[in-house]
Amino acid sequence: xxxxxxxxxxxxxxxxxxxxxxxxxxxxxxxxxxxxxxxxxxxxxxxxxxxxxxxxxxxxxxxxxxxxxxxxxxxxxxxxxxxxxxxxxxxxxxxxxxxxxxxxxxxxxxxxxxxxxxxxxxxxxxxxxxxxxxxxxxxxxxxxxxxxxxxxxxxxxxxxxxxxxxxxxxxxxxxxxxxxxxxxxxxxxxxxxxxxxxxxxxxxxxxxxxxxxxxxxxxxxxxxxxxxxxxxxxxxxxxxxxxxxxxxxxxxxxxxxxxxxxxxxxxxxxxxxxxxxxxxxxxxxxxxxxxxxxxxxxxxxxxxxxxxxxxxxxxxxxxxxxxxxxxxxxxxxxxxxxxxxxxxxxxxxxxxxxxxxxxxxxxxxxxxxxxxxxxxxxxxxxxxxxxxxxxxxxxxxxxxxxxxxxxxxxxxxxxxxxxxxxxxxxxxxxxxxxxxxxxxxx
Numbered sequence: 001x002x003x004x005x006x007x008x009x010x011x012x013x014x015x016x017x018x019x020x021x022x023x024x025x026x027x028x029x030x031x032x033x034x035x036x037x038x039x040x041x042x043x044x045x046x047x048x049x050x051x052x053x054x055x056x057x058x059x060x061x062x063x064x065x066x067x068x069x070x071x072x073x074x075x076x077x078x079x080x081x082x083x084x085x086x087x088x089x090x091x092x093x094x095x096x097x098x099x100x101x102x103x104x105x106x107x108x109x110x111x112x113x114x115x116x117x118x119x120x121x122x123x124x125x126x127x128x129x130x131x132x133x134x135x136x137x138x139x140x141x142x143x144x145x146x147x148x149x150x151x152x153x154x155x156x157x158x159x160x161x162x163x164x165x166x167x168x169x170x171x172x173x174x175x176x177x178x179x180x181x182x183x184x185x186x187x188x189x190x191x192x193x194x195x196x197x198x199x200x201x202x203x204x205x206x207x208x209x210x211x212x213x214x215x216x217x218x219x220x221x222x223x224x225x226x227x228x229x230x231x232x233x234x235x236x237x238x239x240x241x242x243x244x245x246x247x248x249x250x251x252x253x254x255x256x257x258x259x260x261x262x263x264x265x266x267x268x269x270x271x272x273x274x275x276x277x278x279x280x281x282x283x284x285x286x287x288x289x290x291x292x293x294x295x296x297x298x299x300x301x302x303x304x305x306x307x308x309x310x311x312x313x314x315x316x317x318x319x320x321x322x323x324x325x326x327x328x329x330x331x332x333x334x335x336x337x338x339x340x341x342x343x344x345x346x347x348x349x350x351x352x353x354x355x356x357x358x359x360x361x362x363x364x365x366x367x368x369x370x371x372x373x374x375x376x377x378x379x380x381x382x383x384x385x386x387x388x389x390x391x392x393x394x395x396x397x398x399x400x401x402x403x404x405x406x407x408x409x410x411x412x413x414x415x416x417x418x419x420x421x422x423x424x425x426x427x428x429x430x431x432x433x434x435x436x437x438x439x440x441x442x
Contacts, residue, residue: 030119033252037124040247043240044131048075048138050236054291055142056434057230058340062424063146064225064434070141070153074134077154078161082130083109086161090129090169094176101170101177120250128247129169136165136196142340143204146222147214147421150429152414156207159404164203164397168195172389179389184373185382187389188361190259191248193303193354194393201347202394203401205338210405211415213337215422225434227287234291238267241298245305259305262313263298266305269317270297277325292328295345296320300353304360312360319356320349354390358382 052071059067078086085107092103105111115122137157144153171179172189179187179194189195214222224230246260274293275285297317301308304316327344338344358379361369370377408414420428427433 027116027119029116029121033250034120034124036252036256037120037128037247037250040243041124041128041131043243044128044135044247047237047240047244048072048135050233050240051135051138053229053233054237055145055340057226057228057233058224059145060222060424061225061435062426064426065432066150066425066429067141067145069150069430071138073154074138074157077157078134078137079130081158081161082133086133086166087126087130089162089166091174094170094174098176098178100167101174118250125250132192132196133161133165136192136200137161139196139200139342139346140204140207142342143208143338144211145339146425147211147416149413149416151412152408155412156404156408156414159407160203160401163400163404164199165195168199168393168396171392179392182388183381183385184377185369185385187385188307188357188382189303189354189389190306191245191302193299193350194389197299197302197346197350198354198390198393199397201343201350202397204342205347206398206401207405208338208343209336210402214339215418217337218335224288231287231291234294238294238298241267245302249306255306261310262301262305262308265310265313266301266317267294267297269314270294270300270321273318273321274325277321292324292345293321296324296349299346299350302350303354304357307362307365308357308360309362316353316356316360320352323352324349351390355383355386358386
């Protein structure tokens with residue numbers, strides 16, 4: 001496989017590889033690309049309070065602060081872990097048979113103080129990737145909403161980060177990761193369809209099943225406390241996603257413009273498709289449906305934004321809304337309590353994007369991949385590679401999450417006890433009320 005072609009297809013991973021960083025000669029900073037990467041880093045961090053608002057508005061009044069804390073605490077806990085060991089585990093040299101990376105000189109980011117990679121200070125690249133690591137376990141909180149202890153959740157995201165996120169990031173994005181090098185072109189995952197959304201979605205399903213249903217579910221109505229806040233959160237997520245996807249090109253040029261455009265097209269298409277579905281079923285448009293469609297479109301295009309064209313992004317966004325809508329209906333029939341539909345949106349929508357992107361790849365990418373494969377590349381062969389990546393992600397996420405849930409429950413406790421759950425997380429765990437003096441039983 002021609003390394004130049006693979007670098008072009010997976011610039012985010014190649015530029016972030018410590019192995020390449022060690023080999024790179026000192027060079028001048030590309031101020032344009034660096035400025036864009038600094039902006040993208042801030043945009044991805046903006047998604048975390050956006051997620052907090054999105055989730056916080058969907059739970060009951062007594063759990064709004066506790067739910068938002070799940071997103072915010074990840075900024076500190078995972079933010080520290082990323083510097084201490086996460087960057088090394090994700091982008092260090094392969095160890096343990098390629099299962100994970102490890103470069104001791106990158107612990108505490110000690111080895112990158114003077115490093116410039118392809119014109120960008122490696123500190124910027126490390127911080128950009130660190131924001132991905134922060135938001136991924138926070139996504140899982142949507143499936144656990146209203147019924148977990150704070151310390152149990154905190155321990156859960158620590159273990160999940162170490163045992164699931166870091167290995168997956170290494171597999172898919174590190175230059176010596178086995179999924180990065182699978183087949184002629186490797187697994188295509190520009191910004192984390194597998195590493196972030198599929199892993200979080202399937203882990204969320206396992207954790208939700210392990211914890212069991214909320215008290216009273218589904219007999220008791222559990223209405224969102226503030227859909228206005230949820231809509232504002234969705235807006236912040238949409239804006240932040242431009243840094244999420246376009247920033248993952250680690251470039252400031254044509255590839256960046258393509259990724260940004262596909263992100264916008266897919267999100268708009270997903271939102272419109274969900275409105276049409278609701279119009280057919282209910283003769284009305286709901287704000288919750290609209291924001292669900294936005295997310296469905298965004299998660300579907302996350303792995304594909306670097307390789308598809310606008311018509312493909314439009315189809316992927318619409319298909320994602322249709323499939324995610326059916327997944328949520330199936331959840332209601334099966335009766336499991338994925339509180340805020342993390343699996344139904346992130347796991348299902350992004351999983352679809354990971355697999356089907358193979359059939360919407362732009363001709364120039366196909367030509368490069370075919371040349372690298374000696375003329376044997378096809379959409380179906382790429383689909384097979386994508387399916388292997390999807391299967392490996394699901395197996396690791398499901399198996400590791402089940403073990404983590406057991407460990408958390410046996411050590412610090414995971415499920416909130418019934419009395420505290422009845423009172424609500426805000427008062428019982430944090431001694432506060434999200435909206436002032438309210439009845440803690442409400």
